[in-house]
Amino acid sequence: MNYPDTYYSRTLTERKERPALSGSVDCDTVVIGGGLAGLTTALQLARAGQKVVVLEAKSVGFGASGRNGGFVSAGYATGVEQIARMSSAETARQLYLMSIEGVDFVRDTIARLGISGADPVDGVTSVMRYDDGAGMRSHASEVRRMYGQQLEYLDMVRVRQNLKSARYFHGLRDRKAFHIHPLNYLRGITDEIERLGGVICENSPAVSTDLAPYRKQVRTSNGAVIARTVVFATGGYTGRLNPRLKRAMLPIATYVMVSEEAPQLIASAITTRDGIGDNRRAGDYYRLVDGGRRLLWGGRITTRSASTAGLVQELRREMTNTYPQLRDLKTELAWSGLMAYARHLMPQIGEMQPGVWHCTAFGGHGLNTTAIGGKVVAEAILGQSNRHHLFTPFGLDWAGGVAGLAVAQLTYWKLQAQDWWRERAA
Incomplete structure (x- = not known):
């Protein structure tokens, strides 16, 4: 195959x-x-x-x-x-x-x-990396009013019960979303x-x-x-x-890694089967797979071919900055794929x-x-x-070709910098 x-x-x-x-x-x-x-x-x-x-x-x-x-x-x-x-x-x-x-x-x-x-697993939680519980509650109320969507607000205590990280403050759980x-x-x-x-x-x-x-x-x-x-x-x-069609889209690469089988180590950091995504504009996402025995972690984008091994080091750095207790969790497999962006x-x-x-x-x-x-x-x-x-x-607007790819990469780096500054200020 x-x-x-x-x-x-x-x-x-x-x-x-x-x-x-x-x-x-x-x-x-x-x-x-x-x-x-x-x-x-x-x-x-x-x-x-x-x-x-x-x-x-x-x-x-x-x-x-x-x-x-x-x-x-x-x-x-x-x-x-x-x-x-x-x-x-x-x-x-x-x-x-x-x-x-x-x-x-x-x-x-x-x-x-x-x-x-x-293998559908119910629940996706979006977590916030700075302290704005009022904003999250307001958003939950707005989507309920506008779309009938029920998002459950999670305060810091509840978030950190499942995600053992000092990086997270609040969360919104969508019980109808799944992975x-x-x-x-x-x-x-x-x-x-x-x-x-x-x-x-x-x-x-x-x-x-x-x-x-x-x-x-x-x-x-x-x-x-x-x-x-x-x-x-x-x-x-x-x-x-x-x-x-080709000139109207930009091929953007994203990266995913999966850990070794280490259920006890993973459970020292993550005790929920929800899919998790943070609220950063250049954020990461992750979830437990293989019945909770492995951790799948994804994120980062590039607009040109890049070393998967090099990007995995960035993903691992983000993972261990979020969960220092996972520093010994080995990565078993990593890959990339091309998404289409207009x-x-x-x-x-x-x-x-x-x-x-x-x-x-x-x-x-x-x-x-x-x-x-x-x-x-x-x-x-x-x-x-x-x-x-x-x-x-x-x-099907022209995506800008090579120049469009360069702008997309610069925009991503700018978003990363804005995320860093916002969290540092918090």
Whole structure:
């Protein structure tokens, strides 16, 4: 199987390999990209009776979809206030509600399909690294009023009961958010698409397209798919096949490490199964995996290829600064993956031309937003809704190329500095 060496690839519950495309195939819709967005789109179309073909260049979930932190929680890569400035207050409200719907979709899909290997664990807690309990309580009250979202405020005593760190002050717990094994989730979806008659072709990179109005064709090295509709869902691994899409996103690398098996040592620092993320603008996230026997810790971004080993040292430094008692916890495995970011930090979802759709750029907040993105694209293709228009303000703007990558890296460093200063002042 064509996967990088990650905790997820090592703990797959099934290892079925799917053949590459060979010859010519006719279908209703061809989806390019076998990640979360593409497979969710294909699943919804197959459920509606469409004949669907998915072309994946490597193996399903090869990219960031199968390498991420596994957190399923509401929201986008940017905040509601910024979304409202780019669109309107009502659009921002509806989009946030859709992100909650995305969380529900993933949970319901796991239950409906019986994807036991997804291993959902309830609860995600956001912790604050400076003292502003009033601000956290106010935020909890606001999201309850606006969206009906129930966030539980945790004072410092309760936070430090579960997280033995002097770095943390307050927290907000979302009991409806959860964390999962994303690669097993994806492969469960893939099995269902095939059960419904869909075709998944791995090791089948699309090399060219003919996007004529009535009869579209996507070619690979060994075959071609003829379809009425094409969906591009290529994320951070978007290549030259679609220049307009490629120029509209920035590939950003993020890094994850998993510890050795050391349940007692880990329990000296962390006694909750909640997924944890801090409130910093350049923060880290972590959770217990393997039944609490290992710690998965992620964070840091770079805009160009970097040494994973070097970035792991930074992650370890952050981990031990937060939890000095974990200084002897060894890192067993580390990896990186490419996320797609747009300049506006919102998903890019819509119809590029008649019958040609895109669903990409989820900016590191993809498990819920890819679900809702794939769902609304499928709804539009099927004529069931026009909810994709909510994403119209967040178009395929040029991301700036090399200069855009440089600005993104400088912005990240600036956020790190602001985080450091804010915590030092506290």
